Amino acid sequence: MKHLSSQQAGIRQNGRAVPMMAGILSQRGRGPKRLTASGIGQVIDQYAYLAKLPQLHPHALRHTFAKNMLNAGEGLEMVAEFLGHKRLDTTRTKPTEQEKARAVEKLSWRK
Numbered sequence: 001m002k003h004l005s006s007q008q009a010g011i012r013q014n015g016r017a018v019p020m021m022a023g024i025l026s027q028r029g030r031g032p033k034r035l036t037a038s039g040i041g042q043v044i045d046q047y048a049y050l051a052k053l054p055q056l057h058p059h060a061l062r063h064t065f066a067k068n069m070l071n072a073g074e075g076l077e078m079v080a081e082f083l084g085h086k087r088l089d090t091t092r093t094k095p096t097e098q099e100k101a102r103a104v105e106k107l108s109w110r111k
Helices: 037-050 058-071 076-083 097-109
Strands: 024-026
Touching: 037 058, 058 076
Parallel strands: none
Antiparallel strands: none
C-alpha cells in the first residue's frame, strides 16, 4: 500500500481530481485502484496479527486518532473536520474516569 495525492496518482472522476484520501491505492490486481473499506480492514488485520495485538477494528483506530489529536491540543473544530462531522456534538466525547482524575490532580499541584 502506498499513499499518493490524487494528482500524483492520476485519479480523476468526471475530469476532476478526486479527494486526496482517495489516493490510498491497493497493490492488488492490474493498475492502481482505490483501497476499499474491506481492503483497509484486511491491512489492519494483517498488521494486528503480525504485532500480536487483539483484533482491531478500523473504527477503533478512528477514535484513537481523534482522541490523540485532542490530547495533543488540537481544537474540537479541527478534529470534527478531519472526521467529516458536521456537528461538534458528534465529535465531542465524555471524559474517562482517568482523565477526570488527572484534571483533579492538576489542581492540587497549582500554586
